[in-house]
Amino acid sequence: xxxxxxxxxxxxxxxxxxxxxxxxxxxxxxxxxxxxxxxxxxxxxxxxxxxxxxxxxxxxxxxxxxxxxxxxxxxxxxxxxxxxxxxxxxxxxxxxxxxxxxxxxxxxxxxxxxxxxxxxxxxxxxxxxxxxxxxxxxxxxxxxxxxxxxxxxxxxxxxxxxxxxxxxxxxxxxxxxxxxxxxxxxxxxxxxxxxxxxxxxxxxxxxxxxxxxxxxxxxxxxxxxxxxxxxxxxxxxxxxxxxxxxxxxxxxxxxxxxxxxxxxxxxxxxxxxxxxxxxxxxxxxxxxxxxxxxxxxxxxxxxxxxxxxxxxxxxxxxxxxxxxxxxxxxxxxxxxxxxxxxxx
Ligand code: FES
Ligand SMILES: [Fe+2]
Numbered sequence: 001x002x003x004x005x006x007x008x009x010x011x012x013x014x015x016x017x018x019x020x021x022x023x024x025x026x027x028x029x030x031x032x033x034x035x036x037x038x039x040x041x042x043x044x045x046x047x048x049x050x051x052x053x054x055x056x057x058x059x060x061x062x063x064x065x066x067x068x069x070x071x072x073x074x075x076x077x078x079x080x081x082x083x084x085x086x087x088x089x090x091x092x093x094x095x096x097x098x099x100x101x102x103x104x105x106x107x108x109x110x111x112x113x114x115x116x117x118x119x120x121x122x123x124x125x126x127x128x129x130x131x132x133x134x135x136x137x138x139x140x141x142x143x144x145x146x147x148x149x150x151x152x153x154x155x156x157x158x159x160x161x162x163x164x165x166x167x168x169x170x171x172x173x174x175x176x177x178x179x180x181x182x183x184x185x186x187x188x189x190x191x192x193x194x195x196x197x198x199x200x201x202x203x204x205x206x207x208x209x210x211x212x213x214x215x216x217x218x219x220x221x222x223x224x225x226x227x228x229x230x231x232x233x234x235x236x237x238x239x240x241x242x243x244x245x246x247x248x249x250x251x252x253x254x255x256x257x258x259x260x261x262x263x264x265x266x267x268x269x270x271x272x273x274x275x276x277x278x279x280x281x282x283x284x285x286x287x288x289x290x291x292x293x294x295x296x297x298x299x300x301x302x303x304x305x306x307x308x309x310x311x312x313x314x315x316x317x318x319x320x321x322x323x324x325x326x327x328x329x330x331x332x333x334x335x336x337x338x339x340x341x342x343x344x
Pocket of ligand 1: 063064065066067068082083084085086087
């Protein structure tokens with residue numbers, strides 16, 4: 001019942017632009033200053049700025065008066081003033097002043113969307129709720145991002161000209177490590193063929209090679225904790241200094257239907273002087289090597305044939321991404337359905 005409330009196009013659009021009711025990283029922290037900045041994420045236009053205390057505000061990038069971009073306007077502390085006629089909108093999306101007209105009825109109205117904001121480990125996260133879920137959900141990040149004592153990390157972000165679904169599927173496919181990155185510094189070892197296995201976990205699932213761990217990119221974990229996060233580990237040889245394998249915590253944020261941002265925290269369980277040494281080595285040599293690997297992913301994905309998904313011949317190694325696809329579709333449908341039913 002109710003199935004027909006959601007059209008195939010709506011479903012496809014939601015899957016292309018990203019599920020709602022999750023937190024997504026949208027920018028590295030350093031890129032948000034007191035000067036307003038305008039971005040597009042999940043197909044939504046958003047203006048962000050920092051107030052005098054360094055707190056970030058994020059609102060829909062649209063002046064409720066006549067549609068000018070608020071990000072082109074002025075930061076007046078906890079609000080933005082539109083460049084066109086000076087209307088002021090606060091961080092919750094409420095109009096607080098209309099300087100051009102006395103007693104304007106727009107004052108006090110909540111006219112545009114305000115986003116909840118969090119800053120974690122060098123990234124700005126926004127919560128994207130649908131009509132029924134405006135209150136942000138809890139965000140449960142992997143301990144690699146919450147335990148600063150234990151784990152050191154670098155955030156790397158890249159913009160790819162590919163739909164986010166392909167970028168996530170790429171991480172749900174550990175076997176590509178031994179081929180696409182087979183010549184790289186960290187993924188040259190191990191079997192070129194494997195049996196794959198899925199284990200359901202409390203937070204999501206782990207997709208892994210049977211009988212090979214700690215040799216190449218051998219497993220991926222998908223975690224659903226108010227944010228969709230991916231975890232994987234890649235071994236580091238002795239030439240990469242102390243600290244053993246390094247973990248990647250990845251998140252992918254849709255920009256629009258053709259672009260996405262990938263956020264990768266490169267993490268090592270390391271502290272004290274060893275962490276300093278790793279940071280030094282990272283900056284001096286490892287970072288470049290990691291970027292080279294990421295470029296291989298970008299090049300491959302940006303050049304997939306058009307509508308690659310419609311002409312695939314999947315085999316068992318693709319179980320991990322198939323599982324993620326099902327999850328995406330199920331959740332997208334449920335979200336749209338709930339809103340459509342509430343409206344009906
Ligand atoms: S369009 Fe923004 S104040 Fe007129
Ligand atoms: Fe890769």
